[in-house]
Amino acid sequence: AQKITQTQPGMFVQEKEAVTLDCTYDTSDPSYGLFWYKQPSSGEMIFLIYQGSYDQQNATEGRYSLNFQKARKSANLVISASQLGDSAMYFCAMREGREYGNKLVFGAGTILRVKS
């Protein structure tokens, strides 16, 4: 079974509007972490935001926020006020429990295109 599922292969958003990128996960471990990364065409992986399974509040980092719904096992990324530079591939990833170290399992990714 897929541990991380990103159901949107591609998304379009108008500049200055908000967009939500979906991510659902599957784990039986009570301790886990969820990450979002941005990968532009250059290939680098840019860390955006982190949410721990025990965190009470949704994580926020500037224009990025994570809509964490633990019961539904979803960790959607919300990008507010989209900019042309936001066009990239976005990956959701999960780290399970401390015994797994800090290795990540990635979703298939969502390509975001911001239109002017």
Added chain:
Amino acid sequence: GAVVSQHPSWVICKSGTSVKIECRSLDFQATTMFWYRQFPKQSLMLMATSNEGSKATYEQGVEKDKFLINHASLTLSTLTVTSAHPEDSSFYICSAPRGAGNTIYFGEGSWLTVV
């Protein structure tokens, strides 16, 4: 600026030769680093965990004799692709957790082309 640096960014090598890729944590120590591989239009797949002072841990299906990993210091891990073949052509990228691991940084990645 970059927190994890990877070198080289691009490399072309001939079939049968070996190529080394370096991953450095720039302002923090990383006892563990991770190597991933990414084929075009696909997601990242973990290849191995690089452990400082001990042997690397390889994921199932990854040939440890072909992808040699050495964690020489607390800031440097190297991946050597030995006897490279065209099917080894891919994007290789490393990561290192910082602090408690709530922030995991990636290097810039290395594009390997084997001709």
